[in-house]
Amino acid sequence: MxxxxxxxxxxxxxxxxxxxxxxxxxxxxxxxxxxxxxxxxxxxxxxxxxxxxxxxxxxxxxxxxxxxxxxxxxxxxxxxxxxxxxxxxxxxxxxxxxxxxxxxxxxxxxxxxxxxxxxxxxxxxxxxxxxxxxxxxxxxxxxxxxxxxxxxxxxxxxxxxxxxxxxxxxxxxxxxxxxxxxxxxxxxxxxxxxxxxxxxxxxEREKARQSEKGRVRAGWRHAASRPPAATALATVAVTSVFAASYLAQTPVLANLVSDDPRAFPALTSSGGVGALIGVLTVALRRPAAPSVRPAAVLLVLLSGTVMGLGASRVLWLSMLLIGTATALQFGVMTHCNAVIQQVIANTHRGRVMSLYGLCWGGLLPVGGLLLGVGWHFVGPTAALSASGCVSLTFAVHLLTRERGRPRNTTGAGHRGPAPEQR
Incomplete structure (x- = not known):
């Protein structure tokens, strides 16, 4: 039973x-x-x-x-x-x-x-x-x-x-x-x-009249008032800028390990499979009170994987590392998405999810540019190791800070009407 x-x-x-x-x-x-x-x-x-x-x-x-x-x-x-x-x-x-x-x-x-x-x-x-x-x-x-x-x-x-x-x-x-x-x-x-x-x-919609800037500020204040939404957003931002920046250099990573033109699609396919595995891993976890601690653990593992990518010069190993990194990366993002959606109110959901989109997709090109500059001056190993060190430091700090902190168990963020079952 x-x-x-x-x-x-x-x-x-x-x-x-x-x-x-x-x-x-x-x-x-x-x-x-x-x-x-x-x-x-x-x-x-x-x-x-x-x-x-x-x-x-x-x-x-x-x-x-x-x-x-x-x-x-x-x-x-x-x-x-x-x-x-x-x-x-x-x-x-x-x-x-x-x-x-x-x-x-x-x-x-x-x-x-x-x-x-x-x-x-x-x-x-x-x-x-x-x-x-x-x-x-x-x-x-x-x-x-x-x-x-x-x-x-x-x-x-x-x-x-x-x-x-x-x-x-x-x-x-x-x-x-x-x-x-x-x-x-x-x-x-x-x-x-x-x-x-x-x-x-x-x-369900917000009816209060505000300026656009006022609404944006209200969205951020709402996220800050619904822990751990703001921490989840910060985790997404750090992951995008430092731990996921390797995505912008996938063609160059393929060129490092092989002259075969099929190396790039091989790495891309490994990343796609890894992304699905990462999402399914989060889905199969038991539902629990909203907490960013699982995302922080995944970010620790992701940081180490990113450091390994800079050192790899073998195609099969890079495929394994890309698949693992993408699985961990999407595990972090999916978990943070679910946590945020659980704790925010429906009237502010669009604005808070736009902050999620900004921290995720909006910061990806910024991280890619930073990594590209570092890659140019110090090479792939040092550049990826530096990126991994920054995200690892953040994840360890987050785990230390979250230890013993009471969790939000209300899950009261969702106030939308229940739809009809069809």
Whole structure:
């Protein structure tokens, strides 16, 4: 009997699938993630062909596509709290259809120079940045409080399935129909999202009138008043800047261990598998009171793995380390996401999740740039070791500080109405 009960508690994260509204929102979010990867890989491929695989131009494209997360995450969070979150997603998906169709036509007509590809990447990144807080916050409108943790985990699993399968499927589309075909499929998936989200979702909104800056400050104050939300955000920020900065140098890491052009996709695939393993590991843990301590333990292990990456010069070892690092990294991010969602109020969810998006995606290009500068001056081993040391110091400090601290066991952050079961 104890074994059955244990298995049931470990599978509790699947209970969110009982709710029809959640299934619709989850399906739309997963489709959107697949579309984003189709567009990202297509733009990378088109830029590589146009520039004869110029590393600097490809790095600039990576920066341009992620820059909107740094610039737009906070305003997008305010938008998700003062406007209907479903309407925000519908608007961004309509923009995706327009952007992808325009880019596909330009590519098909051979009227897409590198600057146009950069502009398209920035536009796609902007739509993604605006939709992210609304998409993450809308999950809380679709499940009761008891299923919120499972809903967050399932949403993250959908994102990582897209991360694993999206690039591979995009490669097939590019071979079959060229980059224009992949961009057209991205637009078609935007249409699918529009159809899936056409039905309304129950919601709760803040009604107080404030300036945009006041709302952003209110979101931060709310996170600070709901421990351990602020600590979880700090953990995400440190992980992005220091422990996850290796992502920006994956092509160079592949070149360090092998001259075979297949080394880069091999490392990328290892990272995708690791990301899914990291999310599933968090999902299979027993539900507990919100605490950042498990994330800090994962960050300690991640820091050591990042240091090992700098020393590896063997392909199979780098694949193992990349897979392990990505599993630990997404374990940290997923755990912190679930903790934050459990303790914040629905009226401030969009703004707090925009802070999460800023600390996660918005700081990734900053960390990549810092690591690139260090890599240039002191080499990969020293640069990655320094990054790992900084994140390790933070994680150890966090574990020391959290020891003996009482945990928030209320889980009262979610106040959204329970949806109808379908």
């Amino acid at each position: 104890a074994t059955v009960a244990s298995a049931g508690s470990r599978a509790a994260w699947l209970h969110a699938l009982r709710w029809g509204t959640f299934r619709r929102v989850w399906s739309a979010a997963t489709v959107q993630q697949f579309g984003y990867w189709f567009s990202s890989i297509a733009l990378q491929w088109l830029t590589a062909v146009a520039t004869d695989h110029d590393a600097l131009t490809l790095s600039l494209l990576y920066f341009v596509m992620l820059l909107p997360l740094l610039l737009l995450s906070l305003p997008a969070g305010v938008l998700a709290d003062v406007r209907d979150r479903r309407h925000v997603l519908l608007s961004t998906q309509l923009a995706v259809v327009v952007i992808s169709t325009t880019m596909a036509v330009l590519v098909f007509l051979d009227r897409a120079p590198v600057w146009a590809l950069m502009a398209g990447g920035f536009a796609i990144g902007s739509a993604h940045a605006v939709s992210m807080p609304a998409s993450q916050a809308l999950v809380a409108d679709t499940v009761p409080a008891g299923d919120l943790r499972g809903a967050v985990l399932l949403q993250t699993i959908g994102m990582n399935l897209a991360r694993i399968l999206g690039p591979a499927l995009a490669g097939v589309l590019i071979v079959a129909w060229s980059g224009a075909g992949s961009l057209l499929v991205y637009g078609a998936l935007g249409v699918v999202s529009l159809l899936v989200l056409r039905r309304p979702v129950a919601k």
